[in-house]
Amino acid sequence: MTDHIQFSPEQDALVLLDQRILPCREEYFVCKHNSDTIYALQTMVVRGAPAIGVTAAYGCYLAAGEVDGADSGWKAKLEGLLKDLEDARPTAVNLRWAVELMRKAWKALPELSLAQLRAKWLEMAKEIHAQDIEINKAMGRYGAELIDDGDTVMTHCNAGALATAGYGTALGVIRGAWEQGKKIQVIANETRPFLQGARLTAYELAKDDIPVKVACDNACALLMQRGMVQKVVVGADRIAANGDAANKIGTYGVALLAKHFGIPFYVAAPASTFDLDTPTGAGIPIEDRTPKEVTHVGEHQITPDNVGVFNYAFDVTPSELIAGIVTERGVIRAPYVENIRRIIGGE
Incomplete structure (x- = not known):
């Protein structure tokens, strides 16, 4: 699954599969302006740290289309748009990572x-998009070695193709094990309140014919x-320099239970996804998101x-x-x- 994030040359736009209405309908949201990209990020048309990074990379290109190069102040105006974009969501470090790459260039x-x-x-942006898929496949190969034939793997939230440019992080590990011929099953925690596990993880795995059950x-x-x-196996939206990992609400509780058992x-x-500047x-x-996600199911x-x-x-x-952190550079x-300083920081 790689068509959920597309750049359309004909429309000069970023086209995103709207994850808010999956699995019942497959509809696309078109981003032509900076405000469109910010809206898509904040309302979770697109979500998942790597997918947010890819979206932000294209978002920089779209933002640059909103300023007039003949205006002597275009650089300051563009920097303002980039700042608005990188502030769209606070937790996933990939957003700022992508904007900063563009800014440095x-x-x-x-x-x-x-x-x-x-x-x-x-x-x-196109390079980041393509590289993310290859990165995920590399993670899948490393992570598959941690999964044994016959395992039932629990995951929390959606860290699959939909959360990335394609293939997935946590689901990339699961896909890697499945492609090795290991007969595994998956338990997808429903992941309240946005139900990413029930709606998105189950949707992806069912499409791939990987056995999955949803659990409260x-x-x-x-x-x-x-x-x-x-x-x-779970994904992460930001990992601190000491290995502490931020992921969807409820992940900490799952980790505590896993330790107990x-x-x-x-x-x-x-x-x-590593933030080495955060100790x-x-x-x-x-x-802290809108209360309506908790007070309502749909409308x-x-x-x-x-x-x-x-x-x-x-x-x-x-x-x-955490027993290990699976990256495209190996298992930390x-x-x-x-080890994070050595493998991620290159020291």
Whole structure:
């Protein structure tokens, strides 16, 4: 599955499969302006850290189309649009990573005209798009070695093709094991309140004919207690320098249960998801999203009027609960500070 993020030369636009309405309908959302890209990111037309990064890369190109190169102030105006874009969501570091790559390319070639800069950024966005798929496949090959024939693998949220440019991070590990001929099954936690597991992970795996069952989030302890889970693999939206990993809300609880029951808990994420400037998970900002995602299922209200809710979108799993972090450069294990610095930081 790679057609959920497309650049259309005919429309000069980014075309995104609208994940808000999956699996019931497959419709596309067209981004032509910076405001479109920001809306798509904030409302979760597109979500998942690597997919957010790819979208942001194309978003820089679209933003550059909104300024007039004949205006002496076009550079300042474009920088303002880039700032708005990188601030669209706070937790997934891939968004800022992609914008910063574009910004660095611009600063390295300040003599470029606006037209030349747009052409450069479009080329870079396409490269990031293609590279992400290859990165995910590399993670799948490394991660598949952690999965045994006959395992049932639990995952939380959607870290599949839809969360990336294609193939997936956590689901890339699962796909890699399946492609090796291992007879595995998957438990997709429903992942309240946005139901990424029930709606998106199950949708992807069913398309690939990989056996999957959806479980209520609060069934994790029972399933583990009964010996129905052998491995847990999740994605990440940001990983701190010490290996603490931010992922969809509820992941920390799954990791605690896995530790209690002696089940290996793995995180799968590309090098771009590591934030070496953030020493620990305590420094990762946690997005607080609209209450309506909790108070409503679709347009149907399920809570009383005037009752507040908590809708933190992410939590942080401490590195001591993580058996290994699967990257395109191999599996990183404890001691995390040292090994992340060496493998990701190149020290």
